[in-house]
Amino acid sequence: MTIKAITGLASFAVGMALLSATASAQTRPEDTEVWKPVPAVVTPASAPGGAPSDAIILFDGRNLDQWVTAADKSPAGWTVADGVITVDKARGNIETKRAFRDYQLHLEWRIPADIAGSGQGRGNSGVFLASTGSRDQGYEVQILDSYQSATYVNGQAGAVYKQHPPLANANRKPGEWQTYDIIWRAPVFGSDGALTTPASVTVLHNGVLVQDNAVLAGETVYIGKPGYKAHGPSPIKLQAHGDPSIPISFRNIWVRELAPR
Incomplete structure (x- = not known):
């Protein structure tokens, strides 16, 4: 195996290790949930083309x-x-x-x-x-x-x-x-x-x-x-x-x- 190939495999291994570490650091669904700020409530119109509540x-x-x-x-x-x-x-x-x-x-x-x-x-x-x-x-x-x-x-x-x-x-x-x-x-x-x-x-x-x-x-x-x-x-x-x-x-x-x- 050439030096170039060995270097490439080493870089690939390092990249996979970093991905694995990132994945293991976020092990719960809550880690990616956003709760605030809460969007304003806008009531849609009852008919197509009608004005919503904040119009x-x-x-x-x-x-x-x-x-x-x-x-x-x-x-x-x-x-x-x-x-x-x-x-x-x-x-x-x-x-x-x-x-x-x-x-x-x-x-x-x-x-x-x-x-x-x-x-x-x-x-x-x-x-x-x-x-x-x-x-x-x-x-x-x-x-x-x-x-x-x-x-x-x-x-x-x-x-x-x-x-x-x-x-x-x-x-x-x-x-x-x-x-x-x-x-x-x-x-x-x-x-x-x-x-x-x-x-x-x-x-x-x-x-x-x-x-x-x-x-x-x-x-x-x-x-x-x-x-x-x-x-x-x-x-x-x-x-x-x-x-x-x-x-x-x-x-x-x-x-x-x-x-x-």
């Missing part, structure tokens, strides 16, 4: 009390009827009165059944996960009719607009309600305003994973490359897009604030 209700079908017009912070002017919000494009974007950092968001949206047009002109809207300005500033997950309708893939429904195409096209037909369930992790900035941790987002569209902890390169821009500018907790914004198609509708919107990782 903040952003729209319950009755009014827009939790929302303001993004441009001037006046009362939100979109239409509320039959438990549904309908976009009023003339009134512009709306955003939450409250600011949020990390959260779980649920919302439901519907493209009109008689939608016309093509590509980006089919019920275009979006949810901005952190609104950093009154106009289309922030980080946008696209809302659009992408059911058997072609457009650039990083601009179809479920995309992080102009950054990440969705992993799948999970669209229902126009006229049917669609759901987004979103986990948002806001960017973190240092005391000097420099980015220390980029934003990330996970999105389920109609229960289908379409963004899997996608890391963002910065805020959404229509032309050019995204980038970051320092900001703190921010409102959630819904877009009143200027395309000529029939306005879309929203319902059942709630959010759960999450502790930082």
Whole structure:
């Protein structure tokens, strides 16, 4: 047997001895049980899509009390009827009165059944996960009719607009309600305003994973490359897009604030 082989066998024997010693040091199941801290109790909703007990209700079908017009912070002017919000494009974007950092968001949206047009002109809207300005500033997950309708893939429904195409096209037909369930992790900035941790987002569209902890390169821009500018907790914004198609509708919107990782 060569010196090299003998050395290898000796190393293997030492490794096995260390493993055996570690195993013998943990001889009880209790050695690997964790009891504290105890997770908070959250009562789930009784129906799919319903709000759990710790959720903040952003729209319950009755009014827009939790929302303001993004441009001037006046009362939100979109239409509320039959438990549904309908976009009023003339009134512009709306955003939450409250600011949020990390959260779980649920919302439901519907493209009109008689939608016309093509590509980006089919019920275009979006949810901005952190609104950093009154106009289309922030980080946008696209809302659009992408059911058997072609457009650039990083601009179809479920995309992080102009950054990440969705992993799948999970669209229902126009006229049917669609759901987004979103986990948002806001960017973190240092005391000097420099980015220390980029934003990330996970999105389920109609229960289908379409963004899997996608890391963002910065805020959404229509032309050019995204980038970051320092900001703190921010409102959630819904877009009143200027395309000529029939306005879309929203319902059942709630959010759960999450502790930082």
